[in-house]
Amino acid sequence: MSSGQLPRWVDFGLIPVLNLIAAFLVSGLVVLLIGENPLEAVRILLWGSLGFGEGVGFTLFYATNFIFTGLAVAVAFHAGLFNIGGEGQAYIGGLGVAWACLALDHYVPWWVTMPFALAGAAIMGAAWAFIPAWLQAKRGSHVVITTIMFNFIAAALMNYLLVNIMVKPGSMQPETRTFEAGGKLPFLKEFVPGIDFGTAPVNLALIIALLASVAVWLIVWRTRLGYEIRAFGANATAAVYAGISPVRVIVITMLISGGLAGMMAINEIMGSQHRLLLEFVTGYGFVGIAVALMGRAHPVGIVLAAILFGMLYQGGAELSFEKPAITRDMIIVIQGLVILFAGALEHMFRPALIQFFTYSRSPAEQAG
Amino acid sequence: MKNLFAKTLAGFGALILAGTAAVADPAIVYSVGGKFDGSFNESAYAGVQRFENDFKTKVREFELERDAQSLQALRNFASRGNEPVVAIGFNQASSVTQAAKEFPDTSFAIVDMVVDAPNVASYVFKENEGAYIAGLLAAMASKTGTVGFVGGMDIPIIRRFLCGYQLGAHSVDPDIKVLYNMAGTTPAAFADPARGAELARSQIGRGADVIIQAAGGTGIGVLQAVADAGVLGIGTDSNQNGLHPGHVLTSIRKRVDNAVYDSFKTARDGDFKPGVRVLGLADGGMDWVLDDNNKSLVTQEMIAAADAAVTGISTGKIKVHDILTDGACPQP
Numbered sequence: 149m150s151s152g153q154l155p156r157w158v159d160f161g162l163i164p165v166l167n168l169i170a171a172f173l174v175s176g177l178v179v180l181l182i183g184e185n186p187l188e189a190v191r192i193l194l195w196g197s198l199g200f201g202e203g204v205g206f207t208l209f210y211a212t213n214f215i216f217t218g219l220a221v222a223v224a225f226h227a228g229l230f231n232i233g234g235e236g237q238a239y240i241g242g243l244g245v246a247w248a249c250l251a252l253d254h255y256v257p258w259w260v261t262m263p264f265a266l267a268g269a270a271i272m273g274a275a276w277a278f279i280p281a282w283l284q285a286k287r288g289s290h291v292v293i294t295t296i297m298f299n300f301i302a303a304a305l306m307n308y309l310l311v312n313i314m315v316k317p318g319s320m321q322p323e324t325r326t327f328e329a330g331g332k333l334p335f336l337k338e339f340v341p342g343i344d345f346g347t348a349p350v351n352l353a354l355i356i357a358l359l360a361s362v363a364v365w366l367i368v369w370r371t372r373l374g375y376e377i378r379a380f381g382a383n384a385t386a387a388v389y390a391g392i393s394p395v396r397v398i399v400i401t402m403l404i405s406g407g408l409a410g411m412m413a414i415n416e417i418m419g420s421q422h423r424l425l426l427e428f429v430t431g432y433g434f435v436g437i438a439v440a441l442m443g444r445a446h447p448v449g450i451v452l453a454a455i456l457f458g459m460l461y462q463g464g465a466e467l468s469f470e471k472p473a474i475t476r477d478m479i480i481v482i483q484g485l486v487i488l489f490a491g492a493l494e495h496m497f498r499p500a501l502i503q504f505f506t507y508s509r510s511p512a513e514q515a516g
Numbered sequence: 517m518k519n520l521f522a523k524t525l526a527g528f529g530a531l532i533l534a535g536t537a538a539v540a541d542p543a544i545v546y547s548v549g550g551k552f553d554g555s556f557n558e559s560a561y562a563g564v565q566r567f568e569n570d571f572k573t574k575v576r577e578f579e580l581e582r583d584a585q586s587l588q589a590l591r592n593f594a595s596r597g598n599e600p601v602v603a604i605g606f607n608q609a610s611s612v613t614q615a616a617k618e619f620p621d622t623s624f625a626i627v628d629m630v631v632d633a634p635n636v637a638s639y640v641f642k643e644n645e646g647a648y649i650a651g652l653l654a655a656m657a658s659k660t661g662t663v664g665f666v667g668g669m670d671i672p673i674i675r676r677f678l679c680g681y682q683l684g685a686h687s688v689d690p691d692i693k694v695l696y697n698m699a700g701t702t703p704a705a706f707a708d709p710a711r712g713a714e715l716a717r718s719q720i721g722r723g724a725d726v727i728i729q730a731a732g733g734t735g736i737g738v739l740q741a742v743a744d745a746g747v748l749g750i751g752t753d754s755n756q757n758g759l760h761p762g763h764v765l766t767s768i769r770k771r772v773d774n775a776v777y778d779s780f781k782t783a784r785d786g787d788f789k790p791g792v793r794v795l796g797l798a799d800g801g802m803d804w805v806l807d808d809n810n811k812s813l814v815t816q817e818m819i820a821a822a823d824a825a826v827t828g829i830s831t832g833k834i835k836v837h838d839i840l841t842d843g844a845c846p847q848p
Contacts, residue, residue, distance in 0.1 A: 206588070300702075307701035311670060321606050322671050347587055347614075420584065426671075427703060430582050465585050469578055469592055476550070476581045 153502055160444055164490065166497050171489035175482040184473055196466025197459035205348025211458030212415045215357040217436025218454055219364050220409035222445035226368055227401040228381035233280060233295025234409040235433030236302030237273040241410025244268025245417040246324055246424035249331030256330050265418050273410015274403040276302060281402030285395040310426055323425035333419040351419035360408060361447035377401050409433060442490040542780045543576040543598035545589045547605025550579050555732045555753035556772060560604045563776030587611035594619040600783040602776055612636060623788045625779035627772055630792050637789060639775035642796035644680035645829050646768040648836045649804050649822055650750050651684025654726040655692050656818045657748055657765055664724035665696035666715045666738045668731035669705040672840060677730045679845035680836050695719045699734045709737030716741035726765060739764060757809040765813050767805045798830035
């Protein structure tokens with residue numbers, strides 16, 4: 149009964165579900181307030197995200213992004229680091245993907261380009277996390293401050309590159325040329341027979357994301373490095389006393405974290421947009437924080453939370469399409485409530501549950 | 517055979533849905549800024565409202581939250597029998613191309629980009645021409661010989677506007693100084709009035725006494741700072757003369773509303789024509805506003821000069837450099 153004296157199923161199952169229900173109840177009130185039927189809204193949201201092939205496809209597509217950014221935040225969590233620079237790391241990761249695709253797409257098939265694009269994404273994302281990591285490790289500059297600053301530097305750098313250097317000549321929009329077939333990941337519907345995802349851009353990156361989840365699990369819970377990361381995160385002083393190098397742990401953890409965030413670009417750039425463009429990250433890096441919180445920094449939880457946020461993104465779009473009164477800003481309110489309840493108010497139900505379970509488990513002890 | 521059956525079924529579905537939503541309501545998909553962005557999308561929304569009022573009908577609307585939704589939204593509208601389906605913003609071009617191919621019997625329109633398909637009407641604007649008039653008026657109104665430009669995000673479309681502005685100013689006075697700043701490198705640069713005001717104040721400090729904003733929401737701050745300092749500003753996209761009467765020299769309008777209205781109306785009248793429409797000063801696609809709020813600021817001489825320039829550009833006598841087709845902006 150280590151973490152908070154609660155059985156694991158309560159900690160990882162019941163609490164997130166309770167938080168979610170609370171979030172939806174409050175959202176329901178908001179929907180009621182603007183004069184729509186909340187049950188109808190829930191029905192459209194579920195149907196829009198899971199009810200038909202294309203909806204499922206879009207849900208999974210968004211979920212892929214969230215898995216990468218969620219894992220990135222989670223790995224850093226385990227070392228007690230709060231990497232909120234996923235946004236910038238993913239953005240720069242896109243640069244790595246685009247370089248690989250632009251250089252190779254004319255000459256080789258996609259499966260030759262893919263490893264280079266993956267490496268490019270991970271290396272660029274990791275490189276973008278390296279400076280904050282090094283500053284934290286050597287100078288004690290807090291990563292929360294430096295990583296968020298690096299988001300802005302990333303935006304400025306990408307803007308400069310896309311407007312001045314990489315832009316397709318004569319184009320109104322700052323973006324590179326569209327990749328040829330050699331720079332496009334195959335859509336899932338092309339190699340999974342019998343599934344129709346319509347126009348949804350869900351692609352091979354989903355499989356890569358799931359593999360990455362397994363890899364994160366292996367690294368964090370089954371390697372010596374993972375042990376060092378968790379030990380350092382649990383008690384940095386004790387970890388140093390035990391001979392763990394804080395510089396090594398901080399830098400390596402942030403590199404892994406940045407690399408994972410950077411790999412999000414594979415899904416967007418090589419899997420869906422097929423060109424590098426401005427602002428393709430649009431908040432996935434930040435939502436990754438909520439995904440990691442909700443998924444309890446565990447890969448299984450993150451995949452589930454990512455699917456939930458994918459549903460909110462896709463179902464939300466369908467909802468605002470069907471019900472013009474529920475604008476896209478309302479959808480953001482609902483997403484915000486989920487983040488609020490799942491993240492910030494994570495411990496709201498905890499004391500009551502602890503009381504309940506302690507009491508029901510050992511009434512004798514309580515009495516005695 | 518199966519395909520045909522599915523198509524027929526889909527057709528019936530569309531008929532039923534269209535039947536409940538009154539046949540052939542037009543539809544519009546706004547770009548990511550949202551329909552109340554105070555500039556580009558809002559201008560489109562003005563066209564929607566005008567059409568709704570004139571014809572007592574409803575227009576189906578959708579605001580994109582991210583570009584990935586564009587194709588989905590266009591298909592949704594097309595499959596429900598909405599017509600025409602108008603897409604606002606150049607980012608939707610690839611989606612319109614795709615949707616137009618999938619629904620060859622539905623008419624589409626796109627604003628700010630050219631899509632070459634037999635059922636798509638493309639509306640593009642010559643912003644550089646409007647900017648030229650702004651530069652000309654600014655230079656004539658300036659007493660210090662220095663005018664300013666505050667742009668939003670540093671992207672080609674804003675640079676093109678800047679180039680037109682510089683050329684217009686230099687056409688009046690080859691020695692005039694044109695100060696310019698961009699508010700930032702992210703889309704937030706279009707929604708930061710505080711930063712706009714700060715940039716405007718710095719330009720005023722360096723001697724600028726007429727400043728144009730090409731920065732969406734950020735520009736509201738520019739006009740505020742200009743009014744506070746007692747100098748002149750120039751509005752863009754919609755008529756902003758009334759924001760600070762007496763302190764806004766004029767507004768350069770981009771008539772997205774006309775483009776939207778035109779596409780709705782032609783489709784309603786049954787004479788929808790695909791193809792490219794380039795809207796500039798000549799056809800009222802771009803214009804500058806003279807109303808009660810600024811008539812005391814604009815002299816007869818300025819009106820005459822601006823009208824002459826409009827005529828010159830319309831007849832092709834004056835060619836305004838376009839950085840997208842003609843390369844880098846010529847510096848005097």
